[in-house]
Amino acid sequence: MKVLKWIFIVIIALFAILIVIGFAMPKETKMTTTEEINLPPAKVFHFVAGFVDRTAWDPWIKADTAVQCTFDIVPGYIGSKYNWDGPVVGKGSMLVDSVVFGSYILNQVSLMPGKSIPEEWMFTPSGNGTLVKWTITMTSGSPFGRLANKAFSGIIQKTMNGGREALKTYLEANGVQLSNLTEIGIEEYPAVEALTISAVVSQQEAAAWYGQSLGKLYPAIEAQNLQPQGAPFALYEGYDPATGKFTMTAGMPVSAGGRNAGEIRLMKYNSFLALKGLHNGPYDELSVSYGKLDNYARENGIELSGAVWEFYLTDPADATNPAQLLTQIAMQLKTK
Missing domain, CATH: 3.30.530.20 (START domain)
Structure with a gap:
């Protein structure tokens, strides 16, 4: 009995020690x-x-x-x-x-x-x-x-x-891809009037040039008492593989009554058919979506003219997450 008593005492003591140690820990x-x-x-x-x-x-x-x-x-x-x-x-x-x-x-x-x-x-x-x-x-x-x-x-x-x-x-x-491409299909885009600025640029120059051009278009729209009639766009045409440059147009659809003013030109674009897709994500991943649209065109026998439009549906200032940026790509079809 004495042995059992001592065993019980030791167990209680160890139990108490563990409790003390445990309470001493964070x-x-x-x-x-x-x-x-x-x-x-x-x-x-x-x-x-x-x-x-x-x-x-x-x-x-x-x-x-x-x-x-x-x-x-x-x-x-x-x-x-x-x-x-x-x-x-x-x-x-x-x-x-x-x-x-x-x-x-x-x-x-x-x-x-x-x-x-x-x-x-x-x-x-x-x-x-x-x-x-x-x-x-x-x-x-x-x-x-x-x-x-x-x-x-x-x-x-x-x-x-x-x-x-x-x-x-x-x-x-x-790597990690933030973007995805949805809503692929053929769509007819209506005729539109827009105030525009155009220049021949390289891929490396394009983003900075576009931002500067929009900074000139918005004051012109206000000065001419016009109303924006859609999302700002970029139009890419005439790529020259020898120089790596192309003609880029920055534009804003506007209400009737616009006029030329210095480098700013009023353009009246006819309606056109295009292979379109909605790019969800940052601008630096647009090339991934272009690759998907090129593959879609090739697999479905769609002939492209080479002219490409980008309509910027989200204001970057409002998007805290670049994955939320929406850009509609429209690759213009060849006319028959």
């Missing part, structure tokens, strides 16, 4: 890992927040070859959900709770009903790339929960480090 246990990725913050952010190819790098999912994953993606990221169920990783979900585009993501990870673990991502510009900081925070009010969190933190940290390396490797090998 409520929060944080695991953080950082990585430099050679892509801009907007693209790395979009990849992580949008659960793009998540299973290609997620360290827990890669550890379970039998896992089943589903994704419910919401425009604007917040509310998007990622679910998994596997014999090794078990069942759980991740919900995008809040974001600051290009710089911050807060996800809530749920491994059991009624309890979630915050997962945070921070994206900071670093040279030509991004410094990524990934943090998981486990919180417990009980001493044993704090001890358990501490015990598991080493394994979690090691797993996160592996995931961080896999994320970097995947992104730098595959």
Whole structure:
């Protein structure tokens, strides 16, 4: 009996020691890992927040070859959900709770009903790339929960480090595309009057020249008491492969009554048929959409004239997310 009594006393003492140690430990246990990725913050952010190819790098999912994953993606990221169920990783979900585009993501990870673990991502510009900081925070009010969190933190940290390396490797090998192309088809564009400015430019000069030209067109529209009648556009014609230059026209559809004024010309365009598509995303990925439209034309025997219009449906000043920019591309058909 004395032996049992002493065993009981030792167990109680150890139990008390664990409680004291547990209460002495912080409520929060944080695991953080950082990585430099050679892509801009907007693209790395979009990849992580949008659960793009998540299973290609997620360290827990890669550890379970039998896992089943589903994704419910919401425009604007917040509310998007990622679910998994596997014999090794078990069942759980991740919900995008809040974001600051290009710089911050807060996800809530749920491994059991009624309890979630915050997962945070921070994206900071670093040279030509991004410094990524990934943090998981486990919180417990009980001493044993704090001890358990501490015990598991080493394994979690090691797993996160592996995931961080896999994320970097995947992104730098595959890149990230923010844009997509929708609404492909043939459409007739109506005749239109527009105030315009034209010049022969190179691809490298085009964006800056277009911005300067719009800066001249808006005051001219106001000075002539005209009303805009549609989205601003760019028209590309006469590409010269020898010089890499083309004629570019910056234009704004206007109400009747416009006139020439210096370099500004009133143009009256006839209606035309075009192969069109809606480019959703940044301007620097327009070439991807052009490639898709070129392939569509080739596969469907559509003959193009070489003249291309871009109608800018979104004001860049109003778009905090470049993936929200809308540009309608119209590749003019050959007339018969």
